[in-house]
Amino acid sequence: MIRASLRRLCRVKEVDPNDEDTxxxxxxxxxxxxxxxxxxxxxxxxxxxxxxxxxxxxxxxxxxxxxxxxxxxxxxxxxxxxxxxxxxxxxxxxxxxxxxxxxxxxxxxxxxxxxxxxxxxxxxxxxxxxxxxxxxxxxxxxxxxxxxxxxxxxxxxxxxxxxxxxxxxxxxxxxxxxxxxxxxxxxxxxxxxxxxxxxxxxxxxxxxxxxxxxxxxxxxxxxxxxxxxxxxxxxxxxxxxxxxxxxxxxxxxxxxxxxxxxxxxxxxxxxxxxxxxxxxxxxxxxxxxxxxxxxxxxxxxxxxxxxxxxxxxxxxxxxxxxxxxxxxxxxxxxxxxxxxxxxxxxxxxxxxxxxxxxxxxxxxxxxxxxxxxxxxxxxxxxxxxxxxxxxxxxxxxxxxxVDLMSIGALLAYTVVAACVVVLRYKPDRIASYEVSGGGAEEADTEGDVGVRKKNSLSATVRWLLLRPDKEPTPRSGFAVVICTAILVALALLFSVVAVTVKHAAWTPAFLSGVAAVSVVVTAVVWRQPQNKTKLSFKVPLVPFMPLVSMMINTYLMIQLLTGPYLHYATCMCIGLLIYLSYGFRHSVQGKLDKLNGCQLDGRGDQI
CATH class of the missing domain: 1.20.1740.10 (Amino acid/polyamine transporter I)
Incomplete structure (x- = not known):
């Protein structure tokens, strides 16, 4: 039941870019x-x-x-x-x-x-x-x-x-x-x-x-x-x-x-x-x-x-x-x-x-x-x-x-930058893959079964860096999701240390280590195949430009640590209460999932 609830919290909305009905x-x-x-x-x-x-x-x-x-x-x-x-x-x-x-x-x-x-x-x-x-x-x-x-x-x-x-x-x-x-x-x-x-x-x-x-x-x-x-x-x-x-x-x-x-x-x-x-x-x-x-x-x-x-x-x-x-x-x-x-x-x-x-x-x-x-x-x-x-x-x-304006804007900028990276490496068949982790289960299809069964860490590293998939797959897309989440956490950690304990003796070595890990994770993302969907505009130099944007936004947001975060936390708690008491049960996407046969049973498996 917990797994099913978590999946519902992570259900994604599908948007047809050619749909002009409004x-x-x-x-x-x-x-x-x-x-x-x-x-x-x-x-x-x-x-x-x-x-x-x-x-x-x-x-x-x-x-x-x-x-x-x-x-x-x-x-x-x-x-x-x-x-x-x-x-x-x-x-x-x-x-x-x-x-x-x-x-x-x-x-x-x-x-x-x-x-x-x-x-x-x-x-x-x-x-x-x-x-x-x-x-x-x-x-x-x-x-x-x-x-x-x-x-x-x-x-x-x-x-x-x-x-x-x-x-x-x-x-x-x-x-x-x-x-x-x-x-x-x-x-x-x-x-x-x-x-x-x-x-x-x-x-x-x-x-x-x-x-x-x-x-x-x-x-x-x-x-x-x-x-x-x-x-x-x-x-x-x-x-x-x-x-x-x-x-x-x-x-x-x-x-x-x-x-x-x-x-x-x-x-x-x-x-x-x-x-x-x-x-x-x-x-x-x-x-x-x-x-x-x-x-x-x-x-x-x-x-x-x-x-x-x-x-x-x-x-x-x-x-x-x-x-x-x-x-x-x-x-x-x-x-x-x-x-x-x-x-x-x-x-x-x-x-x-x-x-x-x-x-x-x-x-x-x-x-x-x-x-x-x-x-x-x-x-x-x-x-x-x-x-x-x-x-x-x-x-x-x-x-x-007033600082809450900046917090809200910078949070939105950071999330959008991360989402650009995720979508750029997502396979075309969006319905078959969810950021919540569905990609890991979808990877058990066709030729991915053998790779999924290999538990060797070295084999995983060789796949990520040396022999990535030639076309975007649920497996490569899920790897980018995990890497992007890690990069967000590293950017947050780097910014917190750089802003709050910048004069400590160990700070330069620590920040250098975080930066080195970030470079390795970024290299993993860069090695994965990108989605070839044609758009009227695409961000150049992906994943580097969105990741730089994410880093800058996170650093500026942490600089507001002296601001009214208690007020911000209170406002967010009110919002989450509204979502959990109303939005979670009345979600249109949730109803569409049920109509399309995507309702989840108590173990989190699709019926």
Whole structure:
């Protein structure tokens, strides 16, 4: 019975990439998706993160930090792009995990995404409200603190009714239809892009290349004794990389989170015309556009003003004031509000679609799968998502929860990268093989019987490295599954040790050993035959690129160990209770398995 239950937890969903039937409206084209991805990714980070990272970590070398962060994001984006070609359906990383690694891990991934989206929506709404309040002089905060304060550590300083109104308005917009939402997103994104281009032009006209090679001795000699104490902390060694490569990589870890948002493209698979081509193209294109914008703006910012004088809260307006161009402040303010608006729309867009996809599969409550017949949108899921985000924005102090956004996104990126490796080496006859371990039993067919009966470890090693199968088989596919699981565990172990005990004497030897084992396991995967299924897009250099992406994502996720993991664990426990009490029994895939004669008996064998 235990074995049968475990098999049900690992049942995979089959998706026909050529099946275009959907209850949603297929009205988005590639341009719509690119705008959606750029608007979601190119948000507040370009107006705030660039200044804080340049001042505290990278200096003018922030352009290198953004470049490194972009490489990590593009690796994850390529993995999403391949899955967009393989499974062009709604659900993003949740769906991709379901078709590869099974139902339980898919639910965990989907629930983690919902946590990330809900907190992301709420935090962006509060940031929009705060920014707008600052631009008009702060009357909203002053009135709220004086009249409706909330004196609690876990709650916000005051109930933010303005952010609630903003979430309600955008929820109504999403309920009207995806095409209408995309049109509004195009308007705001166009204004945001125009402002950023203006910033880059301003950097060329008003910038000074000497700000990229600051001499600390000259700066300190020109300052008084009081200013010297302040400047010494922020000058570093001067030059283009005042804080060295350590600062560049530290800045890259922060800049990485500025690229989170492109995965919203993958959630719209059933609302896109020709999704197998549009999704891969739009993911890669949006990331490249965002990279160019981040590089241009960060380079202009550090040219306009010395990095050690940058303002961490509003760097661009202060930089234009520094060069005597205050008129640009109004343009930057308009751009920041438009950027926050598109970020908010991008954060709200994917959440109801993941909820709807999970409800369609029977893993969440059935009423969440309702679709409005006129607008072809998941109406109930959209309203519920907006209600949750509005409640969080109204009451809670989200500063302690913002790291959960990164945890959820990085977990999804890691799982998707691992799933790309597994599916690339999986045999064509998907129905005959399950990641849960069915491959081991299927290996007892035809010519595999003899190999299965050999218990010699050396014979197994010779098969894996020297005489692998010429075509993908259940046996080779199962070997890749096991190796990928080992690589995930090794990446986790490597990251934990590298982050938490990096100064111990034994750490270098231990990390070298883990790296050596990882290389051997990767070689085993590389030697196996790949699936020859033709796709509109495939990740190049498999398995190396997905494994590098998985390693980077795991390392960044472990860096958040000081974050609110207790809150994350609590949210995951709530989700697992929902799955075990409802989703496990109402799973559509489970019902299909029974109808297809795949019901399992008490020993876990197929009837």
């Amino acid at each position: 209850r949603l409206s297929r009205c988005l084209n590639t341009c719509d998706l690119v705008v959606l991805g750029v608007g979601s990714t190119l948000g507040a980070g370009v107006y705030v993160v660039a200044g804080s990272v340049a001042k505290a970590d990278s200096g003018p070398a922030i352009v290198l930090s953004f470049l490194i962060a972009a490489v990590a994001s593009i690796l994850a984006g390529l993995c999403y792009a391949e899955f967009g070609a393989r499974a062009p359906k709604t659900g993003s990383a949740y769906l991709y995990t379901y078709v590869t690694a099974g139902e339980l891990l898919a639910f965990v991934t989907g629930w983690s995404l919902l946590i990330s989206y809900s907190i992301g929506t709420s935090s962006v709404a509060k940031t929009w409200s705060t920014t707008f309040d600052m631009l008009i002089g702060g009357p909203i905060r002053k009135w709220s603190v004086d009249n409706v304060p909330m004196n609690s550590h876990s709650l916000a300083e005051y109930p933010d009714f303005f952010s609630v109104a903003l979430v309600v308005i955008l929820t109504g917009l999403l309920c009207l239809g995806v095409k209408e939402s995309a049109l509004v997103g195009k308007v705001f994104t166009s204004i945001n892009m125009a402002v950023l281009i203006f910033v880059m032009v301003g950097g060329v006209l008003k910038g000074d290349r000497k700000n990229w090679s600051v001499n600390p001795d000259e700066v300190l000699a020109a300052a008084n004794s009081t200013a010297q104490l302040y400047l010494k902390k922020g000058l570093g060694a001067g030059g283009f990389m005042p804080f060295g490569w350590t600062g560049v990589f530290s800045g890259a870890a922060t800049c990485f989170y500025a690229f989170i948002g492109f995965e919203c493209i993958a959630t719209s698979g059933e609302e896109v015309k020709n999704p197998q081509k549009a999704i891969p193209v739009s993911i890669v294109s949006s990331l490249l556009i965002c990279l160019l914008m981040y590089l241009g703006v960060s380079g202009s910012l550090t040219a306009l003003m010395p990095y050690y004088l940058l303002d961490e809260r509003s760097p661009l307006p202060v930089a234009f004031d520094h060069v005597g161009w205050p008129v640009a402040t109004d343009a930057v303010a308009a751009g920041s509000l438009c950027a926050l608006s598109t970020s908010l729309l991008g954060a709200m867009f994917p959440m109801p679609r993941v909820v709807w996809a999970m409800a369609e599969d029977g893993l969440l409550f059935g009423f969440l799968r309702n679709v409005n017949e006129r607008t072809k949108t998941p109406l109930v899921a959209t309203v519920l998502s907006g209600f949750i985000a509005a409640t969080m924005a109204l009451l809670f102090n989200l500063k302690v929860l």
